Amino acid sequence: MSEPWETLASEVAADGERRHSGWDPELFDSLVRGPGAALWGALQARPRRERVVGAWLKLTAEAVGLGHVDRASAQHLLSGKGAMPDSMTLMARCLLQLSLAQLPAYPEEQAVALLVRTWNLCEGLAGQPVWLNRYVASAAASAPALEKLDAFLTTTLAPALAPVRTSTFSGPFSLAILDTRKVMDEFLPGEMHLAAPMVLCVHDRRDNGVHVGLFLAPQSEARFLGLQPCMGHGPVEVPPALEVTSNTARVNGKEAALPLLGTPHRTLVARSGYVVASAVDSQRLWVLDSP
Incomplete structure (x- = not known):
């Protein structure tokens, strides 16, 4: 120098x-x-x-x-x-x-x-x-x-700043089943929270320092954002009533199938029209969306 x-x-x-x-x-x-x-x-x-x-x-x-x-x-x-x-x-x-x-x-x-x-x-x-x-x-x-x-x-x-909808959850429902192994082999979905109305942060169940981001998109177009730091908690929402049992979700009085879910581990419902669920024994995420 x-x-x-x-x-x-x-x-x-x-x-x-x-x-x-x-x-x-x-x-x-x-x-x-x-x-x-x-x-x-x-x-x-x-x-x-x-x-x-x-x-x-x-x-x-x-x-x-x-x-x-x-x-x-x-x-x-x-x-x-x-x-x-x-x-x-x-x-x-x-x-x-x-x-x-x-x-x-x-x-x-x-x-x-x-x-x-x-x-x-x-x-x-x-x-x-x-x-x-x-x-x-x-x-x-x-x-x-x-x-x-x-x-x-x-x-x-562009997708992150798309206009946010407010859903009535009246159906019809579409479903995407996403495998977190495509992001990280050993990832096991744990806590989930919204960072924005259509952006989900999913924490690894076994490693507090590992997180996967997810864009919630209609017509089964939800997709991973890859490994992320925790993206923080977005605005507090008052979501509609949600009940998830084995292979079924009931939201706002409407029922939709969650095939092969088994025993739920974590569930989340967003006012923008999405229900996300993980299972006790799976690395997958089930994402329902409704207009």
């Missing part, structure tokens, strides 16, 4: 401590010495690398100061180990993972502009419900191109 770089890092750190009450000097120093040094090494030409890494450093300092990057998310992203922490944000993934891999391929001006654009797109999620940021950060594990981050967000958020 050069003397100008060391000077810039010190100046940015001092500015961060002055401006942010939640400043974490040890975290920022570790990011300077870790991903900052890696990005510096990947950019060979001067002054290109000084400008690009300098822009990355300033944005990373702002992210630390605002809480978009914390120790848990940094450790997970940089080590690649352990379950995704609840504090994970899209900002952290973009700054500490995607930018390190992708920025060296761009000319100086384009790389700096891409960093700023990425910051603006990620910051737009900061004021959204916690589950939404966690969901998008998890989806971004597939490493979308920063240059196409806006398209990735549009596609990823």
Whole structure:
């Protein structure tokens, strides 16, 4: 690392401590010495690398100061180990993972502009419900191109932001039976709660740190969101009456079949028109929906 770089890092750190009450000097120093040094090494030409890494450093300092990057998310992203922490944000993934891999391929001006654009797109999620940021950060594990981050967000958020219906549960009912083994071999559905009217968070029965997200969609189109940190509890609902027995659900006075369910373990009903059930001895989820 050069003397100008060391000077810039010190100046940015001092500015961060002055401006942010939640400043974490040890975290920022570790990011300077870790991903900052890696990005510096990947950019060979001067002054290109000084400008690009300098822009990355300033944005990373702002992210630390605002809480978009914390120790848990940094450790997970940089080590690649352990379950995704609840504090994970899209900002952290973009700054500490995607930018390190992708920025060296761009000319100086384009790389700096891409960093700023990425910051603006990620910051737009900061004021959204916690589950939404966690969901998008998890989806971004597939490493979308920063240059196409806006398209990735549009596609990823579209089903999550679809208009919410209020169901009368009058039927007809459609059914989807989803196997959580497609997400994780050993997953066993336990506690379930809504993160949003049409987004379900399912906890693993044996490991409190493992969760699966589920989009509730009509016409048997419910689908997994993959492994997630707990997406938090959404608005409190007053659901209709629900009774689930072996292979049958009765909701709001209407009856629907739950074939092969057997003994229920957990059940949930959402005002948006969904009944979700798990069984004592199965890794599957039964999802009923009704207009």
